[in-house]
Amino acid sequence: MKRLLSIFSFSMLAFIYLPMLILVIYSFNSARINAVWSGFTFDWYRSLVDNRFVLEAVANSLTIAFANMIISTIVGTLAAYAFYKYKFKLDILWKGLIYFPILIPELLMGLSLLILFSQVNIPLGKVTLLIAHITFSIPFVYMIVIMRLQDMGRELEEAAQDLGATPWTTFFKITLPVISSSIFASALLVFTLSLDDFIISFFVAGPNSTTLPIYIYGMIKRGITPEINALAALMIVTTMILVMIAELLRRRGSKNYTPFY
Numbered sequence: 001m002k003r004l005l006s007i008f009s010f011s012m013l014a015f016i017y018l019p020m021l022i023l024v025i026y027s028f029n030s031a032r033i034n035a036v037w038s039g040f041t042f043d044w045y046r047s048l049v050d051n052r053f054v055l056e057a058v059a060n061s062l063t064i065a066f067a068n069m070i071i072s073t074i075v076g077t078l079a080a081y082a083f084y085k086y087k088f089k090l091d092i093l094w095k096g097l098i099y100f101p102i103l104i105p106e107l108l109m110g111l112s113l114l115i116l117f118s119q120v121n122i123p124l125g126k127v128t129l130l131i132a133h134i135t136f137s138i139p140f141v142y143m144i145v146i147m148r149l150q151d152m153g154r155e156l157e158e159a160a161q162d163l164g165a166t167p168w169t170t171f172f173k174i175t176l177p178v179i180s181s182s183i184f185a186s187a188l189l190v191f192t193l194s195l196d197d198f199i200i201s202f203f204v205a206g207p208n209s210t211t212l213p214i215y216i217y218g219m220i221k222r223g224i225t226p227e228i229n230a231l232a233a234l235m236i237v238t239t240m241i242l243v244m245i246a247e248l249l250r251r252r253g254s255k256n257y258t259p260f261y
Contacts, residue, residue, distance in 0.1 A: 076141025110203030
């Protein structure tokens with residue numbers, strides 16, 4: 001049974017990551033035709049550095065991703081702490097609404113945001129991109145932080161308050177250090193999601209706010225070249241590194257916390 005499960009697991013991983021590995025390998029192919037391997041080269045990566053349109057798309061993606069990471073992490077963390085600390089009327093309804101952007105298809109979310117922006121006369125651009133990314137990022141921050149708060153329990157905070165600590169002191173001296181690893185993990189996760197998002201960004205991006213995924217889509221319509229492979233390979237490697245760091249931070253936070261009850 002164990003052997004069968006191992007074979008199944010490795011087969012599943014190969015099915016997921018083998019196409020990505022092939023793409024990365026062919027990003028070093030000296031031939032412009034992906035079907036033929038002609039030799040090893042870094043030329044396609046060098047050409048990306050000299051492409052001002054690629055650099056502009058990278059700058060847009062990083063700007064939106066950083067701004068989204070800061071705003072959505074703060075809002076999502078405060079929302080998680082509010083629902084952990086206090087009870088609200090229709091509590092289940094409000095929590096369901098927070099998770100709703102994760103559950104609905106991105107196509108519908110992008111279309112609904114496009115209709116909203118057109119109705120309130122907000123021109124499509126970096127502002128609409130940022131609003132859209134914050135909208136779908138907050139639930140991920142909330143989900144990670146609320147689970148960490150629930151694992152922490154209320155005993156540490158209650159003990160601090162019994163010893164005379166004010167609510168603000170308890171939050172900054174007790175709660176925040178305990179959940180800090182989850183906050184950093186969620187920040188890296190939403191940065192990655194923002195950097196990689198295409199569907200929602202495609203609906204709400206303006207002519208001067210092209211992100212890297214949208215630029216890659218435009219290049220693919222003219223045919224797949226090693227430059228596209230190189231650009232996609234860089235995005236894959238960056239995403240995997242950020243996700244692994246986020247997971248390590250989340251696990252380290254859970255491992256370092258030992259409840260005393």
